[in-house]
Amino acid sequence: MLSYRVASLAQSRVLNLVKRPALWPARAIFTNPPMNARDVTKREKYFLQKDDIPLGFAIIYRAPMEYYLSACNMATSFSFLALVGMSAFSFLEDFRSVMAPFQMEYATLTTNENDLLVFVGFFVLVNVIIRIVINRYPLRIYRREKQYIAVFEGQIPLRKRMLKFHRGNVVAVPPSGILPWQDARYKINGNKVLLLIEYFRSPSELNIMLKS
Incomplete structure (x- = not known):
C-alpha cells in the first residue's frame, strides 16, 4: 500500500511540472541561410x-576564365592586326629586302625567309586555334x-x-x-x-x- 501511494505521489508531481508554465520562455531556434545565398x-x-x-x-x-578569355581575345586581335601590318609593309617594301625581326645576341630567331614563313605560319595557327576555342566557349x-x-x-x-x-x-x-x-x-x-x-x-x- 505504501509503495502504491508513493508511486501516485510521484506521478502527480510529474504531471504538475509538465502543466506548470516555464519560468523562462522557450528560445526560438533559427537556421542560418546558405552562406552565399x-x-x-x-x-x-x-x-x-x-x-x-x-x-x-x-x-x-x-x-570561369572570363577575364582570361578577354585577354586572349585582345592578344589574338592585336596579333592579327600586327601581322596584317607587317604583311602590308613587306609587300610594299619588297619581302626579300626586309630583315628578319627578333634578333638574339648570338643568333637570330629566323635565319632565312623559309624559317620566317614557318614561324609566321605556326604563329597564325596558334592564334586561329585560340580564336576557335574563344568563339565556341559560352560564358x-x-x-x-x-x-x-x-x-x-x-x-x-x-x-x-x-x-x-x-x-x-x-x-x-x-x-x-x-x-x-x-x-x-x-x-x-x-x-x-x-x-x-x-x-x-x-x-x-x-x-x-x-x-x-
Whole structure:
C-alpha cells in the first residue's frame, strides 16, 4: 500500500511540472541561410544587367576564365592586326629586302625567309586555334521557360556576342579533331559550342536543353 501511494505521489508531481508554465520562455531556434545565398543573388543580378538580358530570364550556366578569355581575345586581335601590318609593309617594301625581326645576341630567331614563313605560319595557327576555342566557349547561358540566351566573347575585344535559341536546338556532336573537351562539343542552330556540365546550375539543365 505504501509503495502504491508513493508511486501516485510521484506521478502527480510529474504531471504538475509538465502543466506548470516555464519560468523562462522557450528560445526560438533559427537556421542560418546558405552562406552565399545573398551573394549568389547579387551576382546573378550583376550578370543580368551586365549582359542586358530581358526580364524573366535566370542564369543556368556560368563558365570561369572570363577575364582570361578577354585577354586572349585582345592578344589574338592585336596579333592579327600586327601581322596584317607587317604583311602590308613587306609587300610594299619588297619581302626579300626586309630583315628578319627578333634578333638574339648570338643568333637570330629566323635565319632565312623559309624559317620566317614557318614561324609566321605556326604563329597564325596558334592564334586561329585560340580564336576557335574563344568563339565556341559560352560564358553564360540564361533560360526563360523554353527560350535561351548564350553569351560569348565578341569578335571585337571588350564586346559580347549573343546567341538566342530554344529548347531542342542543342545537338551533341560526336568526338573528332584535336581540340580539347571532345565530350563537351555541341551544336546550337548550327553553331559549334563547348558546354561543360560541371558549370551548369544542375546537371538536369543540360538534359532539359537537349529535349525537343
